[in-house]
Amino acid sequence: xxxxxxxTRLSSIPSADGAxxxxxxxxxxxxxxxxxxxxxxxxxxxxxxxxxxxNLRRASLESGINYRSESEGDLEDCVVLEFDSSVDSxxxxxxxxxxxxxxxxxxxxxxxxxxxxxxxxxxxxxxSGWSRERVVGLWGExxxxxxxxxxxxxxxxRLACIRSWKSTxxxxxxxxxxxxxxxxxxxxxxxxxxxxxxxxxxxxxAQGIHLETGLLSIMIRQVADGEGWSIGxxxxxxxxxxxxxxxxxxxxxxxxxxxxxxxxxxxFFRERDGRPSMIFQSENIPGVLNFLPLPHGVPxxxxxxxxxxxxxxxxxxxxIIRQWISRAExxxxxx
Numbered sequence: 001x002x003x004x005x006x007x008t009r010l011s012s013i014p015s016a017d018g019a020x021x022x023x024x025x026x027x028x029x030x031x032x033x034x035x036x037x038x039x040x041x042x043x044x045x046x047x048x049x050x051x052x053x054x055n056l057r058r059a060s061l062e063s064g065i066n067y068r069s070e071s072e073g074d075l076e077d078c079v080v081l082e083f084d085s086s087v088d089s090x091x092x093x094x095x096x097x098x099x100x101x102x103x104x105x106x107x108x109x110x111x112x113x114x115x116x117x118x119x120x121x122x123x124x125x126x127x128s129g130w131s132r133e134r135v136v137g138l139w140g141e142x143x144x145x146x147x148x149x150x151x152x153x154x155x156x157x158r159l160a161c162i163r164s165w166k167s168t169x170x171x172x173x174x175x176x177x178x179x180x181x182x183x184x185x186x187x188x189x190x191x192x193x194x195x196x197x198x199x200x201x202x203x204x205x206a207q208g209i210h211l212e213t214g215l216l217s218i219m220i221r222q223v224a225d226g227e228g229w230s231i232g233x234x235x236x237x238x239x240x241x242x243x244x245x246x247x248x249x250x251x252x253x254x255x256x257x258x259x260x261x262x263x264x265x266x267x268f269f270r271e272r273d274g275r276p277s278m279i280f281q282s283e284n285i286p287g288v289l290n291f292l293p294l295p296h297g298v299p300x301x302x303x304x305x306x307x308x309x310x311x312x313x314x315x316x317x318x319x320i321i322r323q324w325i326s327r328a329e330x331x332x333x334x335x
Contacts, residue, residue, distance in 0.1 A: 023043075023069040023071055023072050025071075025072060026096055026100055027100045027104070028100075028104060028105060028106055028107065029044050029045045029046055029047060029106045029107060030042070030043070030044060030096065030099060030100055030107055031043040031044075031045065031069075031072065031075065032092075032096060033067075033069075035082070039082060039083055039084060039085040039087075040082075040083050040087070040089060040092045041080060041081065041082040041083065042080070042081045042092070042095065042096055042099070042112065043065075043067060043075060043078050043079070043080050043081075044078060044079040044080075044106075044107050044108065044109065044111075044112060045067075045075040045076065045077070045078050046075075046076060046077050046078075046106070047063075047077065047078065047079040047106065047107065047108050047109055047112075048079075048108040048109055048110075049063035049064065049079060049109045050063070050079065050108070050109030050110045050112065050113045051109070051110055052110055052113050052193055053113075053221075054113045054116050054117060054120075055191075055221075055222035056116070056120070056123065056124065057124060057132075058083060058084040058086060058087050058123065058124060059081055059082060059083045059084065059087065059116075059123065060081075060082050061079070061080070061081050061109075061112075061113075062079075062080045062082075063078075063079050063080070063109060064077060064078075065078045065079075065080045066078065067080075079108070079109040079112060081095075081112060081116065083123070087123055088122070090122075091119055091122040091123045092123075094119045094122060095112075095115045095116055095118075095119050095123070096115075098115040098118055098119065099111060099112060099115040117191075117192045117193075120132055120133070120191070130259055130260055130263045132191075135231065135263050135267060136189050136190070136191050136220065136269070137167075137187070137188075137189050138167075138231055138257070138259070139189065139220060139231055139234065139267075139269050140187050140188075140189025140216075140218035140220065141165065141167055141174055141175075141187050141189070142231060142234040142235065142238065143218065143220075143234060143271070143277075144175070144187055144216060144218065144277065145161065145162075145165055145175075145238060146234060146237060146238050146241075147277075147318075147321070148161040148164075148175075148321050148325070149161055149238060149241050149242070150241075151318055151321045151322050151325060152325060155243065155244055155246060156329055157325045157326075157328075157329050158241070158242055158246045159244075159245055159246040159249070160177065160325060160328040160329060161246075161325065162242070162246045162249050162250045162253070163249060164176055164177050164178075164183075164324075164328070165253065167187075168253040168254075168256045168257060172184070172186075172201065172203045172204060173185055173186045173204060173213070174186050174187040174216075175187065175216075176210070177324050177325075177327065177328045178328075182210045182211030182212060182327075183210060183211065183212045183213075183324045183327075184210040184212070184213045184214075185212075185213070185214050185215070185216050185279070186204040186205070186214075186215055186216065187215075187216040187218060188215055188216065188217055188218065189218040189219075189220060190217075190218070190219055190220070191219075191220055191221060191222060191269070192219075193219075193272075194306060195217050195219060195275075195278075195306060195307035195308070195309075196304065196305070196306050197215070197217060197304070197305050197307065198302060198303075198304055198305075199215075199285070199287070199302055199303050199304075199305060200302045201300060201301075201302065202291065202292060202294060202300065202301050205282045205285050205288050205292075206282070206288075206292055212281070213281075213282045214279050214280055214281045214282055214285075215279070215280045215282070215285055215307075216277060216278070216279055216280075217277065217278045217279075217280060217307050217311060218271070218277045219271065219272045219275040219277075220269045220270060220271055220272060221269065221270065221272050222267065222268065222269055223268050223269065223270055224268060225268055226268075227268060227270065228268040228269050228270035229268060229269065229270065230264065230265050230266070230267060230268050230269075231259065231263065231264055231265075231267070232264040232265045235254055235264075238250065239251070239254075275309075276313040276314055276317075277313060277317065278307070278309070278311030278312060278313045278317070279311055279312045279313075279317055279320060280307060280311045280312075284310075284311075285305060285307070286305045286306070286307070287303050287305060291303070
């Protein structure tokens with residue numbers, strides 16, 4: 001099913017008139033409406049409610065709703081996603097286009113959730129510069145940094161871990177143990193229900209100058225206060241484990257983030273049950289052996305990957321972390 005120029009077509013939807021909604025029939029059981037406050041809504045008529053959850057700060061999802069439309073008549077048993085008026089119409093159009101893409105037929109609540117998760121960063125865009133995607137990524141990095149700190153035996157090792165965290169400045173990989181340790185790991189964190197990640201640069205997974213390169217896959221979900229931890233809580237916990245130069249370097253990195261109060265203390269996440277953090281070596285990442293080295297005339301490439309549950313995790317991951325730390329400490333002692 002092809003749905004085109006939807007962004008332009010949204011402007012043709014009239015605002016609601018009392019109980020009657022201005023409505024655009026997109027395809028099959030998919031409709032777009034505009035409310036009295038100019039907010040946009042995606043409606044799936046006669047649709048099964050979603051079995052999976054999605055957390056949005058600027059939209060609400062309901063099921064079993066009935067609607068009246070002057071052009072379409074009565075719509076019953078609807079799954080309804082209503083966006084705040086502050087959400088950009090282009091983002092709403094992208095969700096609707098993704099939802100209707102592919103073979104024709106009725107869409108259900110889980111189809112809608114999948115489309116929302118695909119464009120969640122765009123939907124949750126923040127003028128402060130801290131989009132939802134960036135917040136999720138930082139939470140994952142901090143949770144892994146805390147894990148590395150827990151694997152340390154002394155202050156020198158903790159300092160090496162703090163210095164390995166690179167994403168507060170210009171960087172390619174989020175964690176780099178330099179020199180003899182030779183490790184570069186890029187952290188990818190997703191709040192979706194599968195290990196779907198975007199490789200944004202070939203340098204994130206190319207062998208380069210390091211002995212080891214790889215991707216750290218972290219799967220989290222948004223929860224309520226008391227069910228998980230905010231970025232601020234992770235920052236404080238890590239700081240409590242540090243002293244001396246490690247604490248000084250860490251505080252400088254944290255201050256450079258310039259994260260706003262809402263994102264620092266207002267969102268809570270935890271790792272998904274049964275989906276532990278996993279390390280994947282570059283050669284085991286889909287596309288690496290196919291795309292690298294890049295052909296002549298192709299300066300850069302990004303692609304989407306769906307990873308399996310066959311990475312290194314749990315105690316084996318902790319063992320790898322301790323090897324990195326030990327090598328970094330030995331290199332530092334040898335000068």
